[in-house]
């Protein structure tokens with residue numbers, strides 16, 4: 526194998542290992558047809574970039590922020606949004622102990638089997654249960670929430686372009702009262718970062734709305750940052766492990782590359798000598 530072919534292979538491999546699902550998802554998003562630029566709706570502005578510990582190919586989640594973010598999800602968002610892809614056991618990934626996990630699961634009530642009189646029962650959750658959804662069905666959720674069901678949060682951070690930056694901008698983007706001239710619709714709220722600036726979700730975060738056991742001050746800004754971090758983790762819980770593997774793979778490829786160069790030099794020295 527020539528050094529060039531080897532290098533090409535190495536780049537391809539590291540690309541495969543290091544691409545995050547966001548990048549893969551973004552790469553697959555079809556771009557608008559170039560032929561009708563006038564008809565296309567104006568692209569929403571990109572949200573301001575925030576500094577995230579998990580940014581970049583080797584970034585790692587900050588566990589303290591993940592735990593605060595889960596608390597915000599659990600106390601606030603989960604009253605309206607489900608997160609079906611995660612089980613309580615998955616929370617070991619943000620550093621919760623198995624005791625904390627089973628206590629948490631136990632505190633949630635799930636529908637149980639019907640009893641001998643045919644009446645529905647409930648049972649406490651177990652660590653293997655998927656996160657409890659707040660509504661029994663999408664239709665029930667829509668009916669309760671004025672027509673639009675709150676989306677499941679399992680993959681929110683992946684579906685939205687600029688996932689974490691957008692989530693943070695959105696959660697801190699409510700304006701009350703709305704700017705002059707903005708459309709007013711009963712039951713809708715003005716948000717800078719949602720389509721058409723109107724959304725059926727009331728502003729979920731308030732100053733001091735939760736209290737963090739680690740003593741961090743629960744400003745709206747802090748809660749938005751932490752819950753965005755948690756939602757990115759929830760959409761991709763194995764990123765830390767993958768980034769560890771990624772580092773190993775790159776190191777391994779560099780060593781192979783150095784060996785290949787040394788080997789090539791050795792062979793050519795012999796040939797040149799003849």
Ligand code: HEC
Nearest residue numbers: 601602604605670673674675676719720724725726729752
């Ligand atoms: C009172 C119920 C309620 C709570 C609490 C709530 N949401 Fe929502 N959320 C909704 C509803 C309803 C929608 C759909 C609204 C719509 O599309 O008009 C929604 C939509 C969203 C969207 C999609 C917005 C878009 O433009 O596509 C995101 C993101 C979101 N919620 C995040 C959160 C987060 C994070 C929390 C917790 C901090 C939270 N929500 C708490 C009801 C709620």
